[in-house]
Amino acid sequence: MTNFPITTETKAATLGATNAVFIGRSLRHSLRNTEALVMAIALPIMLMLLFTYVFGGAIDPGGDYVTYVVPGIILLCAGYGSSITAVDVAADMTNGIIERFRTMPIKSIHVITGHVVASLARNLLATGVVIGVALLVGFRSNASFWEWLGAIGIIVLFILTFTWLYAAIGLVASSPAVASSYGFALLFVPYLSSAFVPTETMPNWIQGVAENQPITPVIEAIRGLLTGNLDNSNVWWALGWCLVILLGSYVWCTWTFLRKAGSR
Structure with a gap:
């Protein structure tokens, strides 16, 4: 029997096909969970x-x-949509499906990638609907094409960051109900930012928290880009916070999955 060598191209094609399968699985689950999809919008x-x-x-x-x-509503929308990932991941970790994936010649950790990509698609759809409704109720932007592109880029990075964070939370939660509770608690963070009122209108002790937490520079960067009144420092702070949280969440998520699931 002839053994054919496995080339780098073959490995890449197999990896891409595996990811596509898990992404399709998560997207189908999102479409079937109509209540969560409707509420996210x-x-x-x-x-x-x-x-x-x-x-x-x-x-x-x-x-x-x-x-x-x-801008604050957009991030609140993204946060709520991303929190669903924690519940989905916790369900996969407790219903025995991971053990079935481990018997197959695939890396079962790709199931997390599927959840992350499906969350990104779901949240971008919800964000588009929110922006459309905002335009109907009077939202007007002075942004150029490139400023809109920059704002969308930050929104995508924010969604990706918090989806990986919620995926890690789903892994450490003991059940989907617990994951939902953890996710709900994080949704209060945007209220302690400049999402709904300027931070200078807050009491001094809350103002210090609001001005130095990750959500505020992200909101201010998006607001500045959409209104044509951008402070570049907010963009750098937003990118820095998102990248640090994204890296930390990815490492936490991967390490936790390998420890709990014994992935290949």
């Missing part, structure tokens, strides 16, 4: 309408509050 829209039409008049009587609040 509906909740940010409801919050935007609430803050714009109920609180907006008191916060900004001039009627421009929708332009201020949209």
Whole structure:
């Protein structure tokens, strides 16, 4: 029997095919979980309408509050959508499917990649819907094409970062319910930022937290890009925070998966 050598190209093709299978699996799960998909889109829209039409008049009587609040709503949308990943990963780790994957000639850790890519696609769809609704209720942008591209790039990086973070949380959680609780707690972080009101309007002790946490520079970078009033330092801080959290989350996620699942 002739043994054919496994080339680098063959390994790359096999890896790509395996990832495609797991990505397709996660996307199908997302489409079947219609309640979570609808809530990932509906909740940010409801919050935007609430803050714009109920609180907006008191916060900004001039009627421009929708332009201020949209970047925060986008990140809240991304955070909520990413939190679903923690539940999905925890479900895979507790329902026995990982053990079945380990019996196959594949790296079962690709299941995490599938969840991350599906979350990115799901969140970009939700973000597009949120921006569309924002335009309908009065959001206006002075951004150029390249500024829009820069804002979208930061949003994609933020989604990717927090999806890997939630994937790691799903791995350490003992059940999907616990993963959901951890994810819900993290969703309060944007409220302690400049998402809904300027940080200088907050009490001093909260202001210090709001100005020095990762979400604020990300929001300010997106807001500056979309309104044409960009402070470059916010972009660098946003990129720095996202890359540090992304790297830490990826390492944490990979190490935890290999330890718990005994992946190949």
